[in-house]
Amino acid sequence: MHIKKDLIDPDGSVFLKTVKGYLENEIETEDEYTKVLSWAFSKLDFEQFAYVYMPYLPSEAKNAVILGSYPSGWQLFYKSEGLHRKDPVLAESAGTTMPFYWRGGRIGIGDQEDIFKLSARYGIEQGYTIPVHEPGCSFGSIHLASRLENDEFYKLIDSQGHLLQCLASLAHIYRPATARKLPYADLSLREREFLHWSSQGKTYQEAGIIMGISERTVKFHAQNCMRKLEAINVRQAITKALRLGWV
Known part of the structure; x- marks a missing residue:
């Protein structure tokens, strides 16, 4: 060059x-x-x-x-x-x-x-x-x-x-x-949707009804969110996702 x-x-x-x-x-x-x-x-x-x-x-x-x-x-x-x-x-x-x-x-x-x-x-x-x-x-x-x-x-x-x-x-x-690399593994659309409803105070059961999936599947998404964002609970996962502009 x-x-x-x-x-x-x-x-x-x-x-x-x-x-x-x-x-x-x-x-x-x-x-x-x-x-x-x-x-x-x-x-x-x-x-x-x-x-x-x-x-x-x-x-x-x-x-x-x-x-x-x-x-x-x-x-x-x-x-x-x-x-x-x-x-x-x-x-x-x-x-x-x-x-x-x-x-x-x-x-x-x-x-x-x-x-x-x-x-x-x-x-x-x-x-x-x-x-x-x-x-x-x-x-x-x-x-x-x-x-x-x-x-x-x-x-x-x-x-x-x-x-x-x-x-x-x-x-x-x-x-x-x-x-340009992300600090954490990216979340799927479903995982982001779960965090959105959870940040609005919805329970697993309520989030499942809104999302049209079972409560068990909601919990699966919750575990994935915590694993990917290296969070100890859903609240910390929400905080990190908000900081990243993912929710």
Whole structure:
């Protein structure tokens, strides 16, 4: 894959169209995806970026998909320690659609400050995040980072915010297949229907009458829902299905 070395046009429209074309037509691997985004962000003078996909709530997700130009040592450590579960940046991303700087508001309070101390060893000391949400609780996010001595970091973001948001959307829309996997086994239509009626307070017997099936079959669907969603009871299965937008 050959990437052109053109300069960015005045309003960025040609630049964004070029990035979209690469992502849409020439991406087959994670490395190619990362290469295109690395090129795009470097055009805007950002050398360190990460695209993170969370299929479920960060505090409960088994793992996160992380792609980008962050130092490989930090990425390996972050993944091996499951730091996505207590990363304050991802926690904030899960609850907002607005871009934010890492050192504002609730970011980095208490024990979570330790993550920033660890990332600083790899040159990740200040940052900016753009969340991109989907229906349910899954979301993607673009993270830009630099060392503290980079005085131009905030100026670059303020002057190119519209391009950064467009790039974040493109990065999410054209993310690789590995960042599209469901966090749990998908539910059948019947299983979703059962959870819907159960969430409305219907008993097994009542759900069976409404669905036109036996109470025994309803219980079979209930067991499948709990197994697939790794829930200890139907109530927890309903909660998880609601978060995923499946009910």
